[in-house]
Amino acid sequence: MKIALDAMGGDFAPQAAVDGAVLAAAQLAGKAQIVLIGQPDAVRPLLAQHGAAAEDLILVPASQIIDMGEHPAKAYQQKQDSSIAVGYRMLASGEVEAFCSAGNTGAMLVGAMFSVKPVPGVLRPAIANFVPKLHGGMGIMLDVGANAECKPEMLEQFGELGSLYARYVLGIAEPKVGLMNLGEEEGKGTANSQAAHQLLKVNPHLRFIGNIEGRDLFNDKADVVVCDGFTGNVLLKMAESVYDIMADKGIGMGDPFFAHFNYESIGGSPILGINDNAIIGHGVSTPTAICNMLLQGYQMASAGIADQIKATFKS
Amino acid sequence: MKIALDAMGGDFAPQAAVDGAVLAAAQLAGKAQIVLIGQPDAVRPLLAQHGAAAEDLILVPASQIIDMGEHPAKAYQQKQDSSIAVGYRMLASGEVEAFCSAGNTGAMLVGAMFSVKPVPGVLRPAIANFVPKLHGGMGIMLDVGANAECKPEMLEQFGELGSLYARYVLGIAEPKVGLMNLGEEEGKGTANSQAAHQLLKVNPHLRFIGNIEGRDLFNDKADVVVCDGFTGNVLLKMAESVYDIMADKGIGMGDPFFAHFNYESIGGSPILGINDNAIIGHGVSTPTAICNMLLQGYQMASAGIADQIKATFKS
Structure with missing residues (x-):
């Protein structure tokens, strides 16, 4: 190879x-x-x-x-x-x-x-990124920047693409898929995120657990975090800056969870x-x-x- | 009073x-x-x-x-x-x-x-939140959840509302306004954020410094961070969760910057x-x-x- x-x-x-x-x-x-x-x-x-x-x-x-x-x-x-x-x-x-x-x-x-x-069959490829989980392991978030604007069907496919990566590369047997949103209730969010919620809910190829919020990124609710490339990009860059600030200050560097915030530990974002x-x-x-x-x-x-x-x- | x-x-x-x-x-x-x-x-x-x-x-x-x-x-x-x-x-x-x-x-x-x-004259009120700055002081971010979907004119007004708050309550004489986006170039982002960029650029009532990225939230580029309520809500809740994780682990609690991540230090989000x-x-x-x-x-x-x-x- x-x-x-x-x-x-x-x-x-x-x-x-x-x-x-x-x-x-x-x-x-x-x-x-x-x-x-x-x-x-x-x-x-x-x-x-x-x-x-x-x-x-x-x-x-x-x-x-x-x-x-x-x-x-x-x-x-x-x-x-x-x-x-x-x-x-x-x-x-x-x-x-x-x-x-x-x-x-x-x-x-x-x-x-x-x-x-x-x-x-794939409407638009996505850039994925990895999210360290508080209780160990990694989740995957996509899109993080390839598509600023995402139709509901694109978001649904991101759930499928992320699930396949989680299953075959990260080794998570039945990855849980969460839709990043501003509230947990299914009626929350933009028209696109509401419609995506409905598509994800009935998709037989994935294990949709519903909406998740910004505070759920690092917990165990979802292995696959679906979001539009605008939100994902902003979140990712903000998380990276928090790591950089901690590193500059010498704070938390011995902690295994925060160590995984470091982009170096993963090295790159796959195009899926x-x-x-x-x-x-x-x-x-x-x-x-x-x-x-x-x-x-x-x-x-x-x-x-x-x-x-x-x-x-x-x- | x-x-x-x-x-x-x-x-x-x-x-x-x-x-x-x-x-x-x-x-x-x-x-x-x-x-x-x-x-x-x-x-x-x-x-x-x-x-x-x-x-x-x-x-x-x-x-x-x-x-x-x-x-x-x-x-x-x-x-x-x-x-x-x-x-x-x-x-x-x-x-x-x-x-x-x-x-x-x-x-x-x-x-x-x-x-x-x-x-x-205000199209839609916004919920604002405060952002600790790395070199001291506070910035203001809005909207953080009142409006999941935002027209360009709403984003422009958030820039004005945030500037007024920064000037009269935070005491920043000429607050710098940044538009949260997935790239610095003015052609970046969604159709709405591109249009908002153009409106903000020519608005004589505020000091627009252009697009900012997720990594700029805590630096000195902008005092007022303009974003739609979806993005702002996700960012805010993610930042809160990082603070909670740090507090749980006992990491960084003596640091004045991270101490300001604690929602308790501000106490609430004004509706502007x-x-x-x-x-x-x-x-x-x-x-x-x-x-x-x-x-x-x-x-x-x-x-x-x-x-x-x-x-x-x-x-």
């Missing part, structure tokens, strides 16, 4: 990307190989620094880089030899089983939509509802974050989550 | 209400009197426990109670001698300058809309855009929270914030 990494993506690339890839390669030895995609002149010397530890990594050349500030769609189309475009081509052609990048988020989404493409496994990492990704993103890519590929999603939406 | 309190509202009423009222009365001695509204048989013995400290409190009888679980509009109409209905009548008639309750939130909103009424000063407290309000809610009511009344809003929207 091969897991690809955009060696040029992220604020600290290519150094952090190469260092993270070497860390992941050690953990995946005998199970998967890491494919680094980027400018050989920049990447090779960094690999050489790692000596024997970097021997099993495969370097695939890509001459261009999509910068963080570039217009996603334009850059993706114009830079066909960028590390992101090359990565998606390898993913779509089956040369690699997963593609990870801490680069331009928008370009990663564009590539997912135009190169790998949505699974037939596309035909292959793609993960978007944080711009500020450290080697640890890159390593964990690659391990997550391996888990997704091993679980065949994209195939599970295709099989489910085919019927 | 008289500040009224629903003695029967909140999970720990009337005990917590009376205890909190006595605390506030001590701090407001010579400046304002506290009016307790509720069932005399329940309230009098509790006042007696405080002896001389409760002497200056005024008890106004109200025979009925709107329970936390009751249908707000129905209960408000049917229970005209409830503590909430009596409180709003006293507020509307000018017998008291502010009314505070930790009781049924929906009934408090209904009373605000039907007894005190929105300020002419109505003709008088009303504050909704948390259901679980302790005596400290009740006391701080009453002090906030006093500050609002002293600043004449409702009159400032009326004067602004008249023109």
